Amino acid sequence: MNIQTIQLENWKKFTEPIEIHLKDGLNVLYGPNESGKTTLIDSIITTFYSKHTSNSQKIKNLKPWGTSLHPRSSITFTKNGQEYRISKGFQEKKSLLEKMDQGSWMRIAEGDKADKQLIELVGGQMPTRGDTKPEYWGLGQTLWMVQGTPIIQEELNDETRSSMQKMVGATIESEEEKNVLKEINSRFLENFSPKKKELKKKSQLGILKDEIARLKNDLNASHENINKKETLMRTLEDNQIIFGKNKANLEAALKEKDELDEKVSEANEHQRNREKLESEINKLRTEFQSSKERIDEINKSKNEINRIIESNDEINLQLDPLNAESSNLNQKMEDNTSTVRGLDEKISSYLEEKRIVGIAHTAVMDEMSLDGKENQLKEITDLKEDYQSTKEKFDSILVPGEKEFSKIEELSQDIRDAETSLKAIGLNIKTTTPQRMSGEIVLDHDKEQFNLEGESQTWTAHQSVKIVIDQVGEIEVTSGSQDVQGMKETLEKIKTQYQELIDPYPTSDLSQLKSLMNQKESLQTDLKWLQGQLDKKDEKGEKSISNEILTLKNRIKSNWNKIPSGSVYSECEGKDKSRVREELSRKINQIEDVINQLQKDRHQLSEILENDRKTVKNTTNIIVELKTQLHGNNQRKEEIENRLTRLTEDGRSIEERDYELNQLSVKIEQKERAWNVYQDEIEEIEVRPLKTFEGLNNRVKRLDDEIRKQEISHAGMERELSMLIAQSTDSSVLSEKLTQLEFKEKELETEVAAIKLLYSLTNFYRDNTICKISQPLETKVTEDMDRLFGPKYALKFDSKMKPESIQASGQEASLDILSFGTQEQIWCLFRLALGSILSSGEKQLVVLDDPLVNTDPVRMHHALEILEENARNMQVVVVTCDMDKYDSLSGANFISMDEIRPMNVK
DSSP, X not given: OXXXXXXXXXXXXXOSOEEEEXXXXXXXXXXXXXXXXXXXXXXXXXXXXXXXXXXXXXXXXXXOTTOOOOOEEEEEEEETXXXXXXXXXXXXXXXXXXEEETTEEEEEEEHHHHHHHHHHHHOSOOOSSSSOOGGGSTTHHHHEEOTTOOSOOSOOOHXXXXXXXXXXXXXXXXXXXXXXXXXXXXXXXXXXXXXXXXXXTTSHHHHHHHHHHHHHHHHHHHHHHHHHHHHHHHHHHHHHHHHHHHHHHHHHHHHHHXXXXXXXXXXXXXXXXXXXXXXXXXXXXXXXXXXXXXXXXXXXXXXXXXXXXXXXXXXXXXHHHHHHHHHHHHHHHHHHHHHHHHHHHHHHHHHHHHHHHHHHHHHXXXXXXHHHHHHHHHHHHHXXXXXXXXXXXXXXXXXXXXXXXXXXXXXXXXXXXXXXXXXXXXXXXXXXXXXXXXXXXXXXXXXXXXXXXXXXXXXXXXXXXXXXETTTEEEEEEOOOHHHHHXXXXXXXXXXXXXXXXXXXXXXXXXXXXXXXXXXXXXXXXXXXXXXXXXHHTSSOHHHHHHHHHHHHHHHHHHXXXXXXXXXXXXXXXXXXXXXXXHHXXXXXXHHHHHHHHHHHHHHHHHHHHHXXXXXXXXXXXXXXXXXXHHHHHHHHHHHHHHHHHHTTTOOOHHHHHHHHHHHHHHHHHHHHHHHHHHHTIIIIIIHHHHHHHHHHHHHHHHHHHHHHHHHHHHHHHHHHHHHHHHOOOHHHHHHHHHHHHHHHHHHHHHHHHHHHHHHHHHHHHHHHHHHHTHHHHHHHHHHHHHHHOTTOEEEEOTTSSEEEEEETTEEEEGGGSOHHXXXXXXXXXXXXXXXXXXXXXXXXXXXXXXXXXXXXXXXXXXXXXXXXXXXXXXXXXXXXXXXXXTTOSSOEEEEGGGOXXXXXX
16 A cells, blocks of 8 residues: 555644645655654544544544644545545544546545445554554554654554465465364353463353352351351350359459458558658658758858958959059040040141142143033034035945946947957948049948049948949949848847946946046045044044033033132132143142141051050959959848848757757657668568458459350350351252262363363464564565674564564574664664565555664664665655755655645645
């Protein structure tokens, strides 16, 4: 099958109708990303292998974004020497298949029939639901490399294998054998899943196995029920015996607990007395510790007060000399500050004088700048006047350009050459007569009178001359040459052209015209020079300079107004600017020298003042620190005295407090001896009776809980036993039915195993035959690989006719170890080889979308040779973004996406 044209309308980015023409052999479809290349290729797949009634998301996405337009496609193709056209309107639910008959299209089928007959023509199958997949594309599964899927992941479809069989003349089975194989496959698929080869659960054997498993479960459940009943009955008997024992043990424990109550009361009394004595001891210890801590705190406070008094005496001794030093420094700083203030007044006075001198100086400088600006403005005005007069002269001279003048010179030379040529081939007539002779002469149809008397005259004619002599007769001479007439006509044309070119100008004399041209060129040079001078002089613009002049005048006036009227510097206005500027500059320098000296003196005094301030600050900081320390000591002393007052407010002396502390110590010792006696009796009187009583309590509680649990468990087991008795079934009936089903299972297993064996044998036979069929394809691909990669790899196919592994250096490995680019190239060679072999019966279509994107330049050269050779006997469509890789292909049909125009645009 070959495709001739593809027409699309309202198809994704192609909103206007477009048409692509493909030729036999190699077609290269190129353009940048997003230009619609893949959309065109995908339109072939969608038109051939999608139902016209499909509502899949892919079909919905065909319409241009943001519109409700209906996508339409039409593809013209050849099959078996006949020309067909399929037209589909998706979302319009239209499909039309036509055939070319004697120069016009004849309708074959419409709707679903058109879809069905189209599949019969191009091969493959329509999807039962959803979008189409590569395995449905017939030979397109292997021959079409669509974008992003260079590798064929799924198994090759039956149509590809069938085409290979026909190509090599192979026949796997006869019609009778096909029917048998079909029956074997049907029976196999009834019992096994096609992919995992596992037994189906819904097959007859699967259902029987499920029934047997259910019966076995029921039989096991019946046996378990019987065992459970027997176990429950034994458990009930054992539980009754244990229940009786627990009742007896509970009664004995309660009796022993009653006998132990008196000892428990004694133990509790002993514990209360012991804890009371322990509380009294702790209270006395706390009182003792509190008294001891108060005595220690009183002694500590008295010692701290004595230390603070000594520290205050030392601080007062340091403060007196520091206060005197600080007073002296403050007096010195006041004197220096007055001196600095006087210097500041002098500096301010001189600065004011300097300011006035500066204003006068600035005014004089601005007056000098004003003179320069006014001169600059005059220069610009003069230059503009010169430029304008020169421009007027330049514009008044009308001359041709260099190219036009060259053309005029060329035509002038052609006129001279033509006239010279005519003159060279002209007929010269010369008359000499001693007597009077008159008449007329016609030179090339130009008539003129002549009257000769004792003189000679000369004429020139190019074609004919006719002389009529009065009272004598006429003489006519004709050359008969047509070349002369042509030369004259050419000369007239040249003269006409020359005159048309020369008419606009003031003179036809070329030397004068050239002189005018030179004069205009000289004026143009003068204009450029004047313009350059204007550009230099008028960088800011004439208006800007005028504004600057006005600004300077206002500023000068303002500055002179700032100088006090009684100042000597106000008299500088209007005097010699250069002399005044020098005097003012000299005065400014003198004032600055005085100011600098005053500022230097002030700086020295400021440094002395700064040092004195630092000294006063340090002394003050020391005084403040000492006073702060003194104040802190006094506060601390006051706090300690207040605390001491609180500690001694009861009026007792230290001696009385020491006596009281000794009495408390004696009481504590007496009570601790009594407490130790109680401690020695704890184990015998408290711990043992209480521990024994607690154990009996726990035992009674445990026995009571066990008895209640046994009662509840006994009741539950009796209910469960009643239910088991009610649910019991006859296990013998189940066993008999299970035996019958197991016998039937063996029969079915034998039958299914035979079907599986027959299926495996027939498939083994088919796979071996397919391996033989794929041998020509394997040979062709390996030969092309040898050209592309060199004698590096040998390709091996699997039992499904797909490239599976390579042999390199005597070792076999999977294709997956190769780089993606090399795998891509091998699959490209596989598609080209398969297409070339299948084209021996009928030309096939091979589509390669960006097939060699990962190919280096060396391999690319060989790949293009292989591509051209294979395209000689089939149709190949290559899609690419990189046109430069394919520009060496001489016989290819190049189709640019950028040049595709709507069908109604010419």
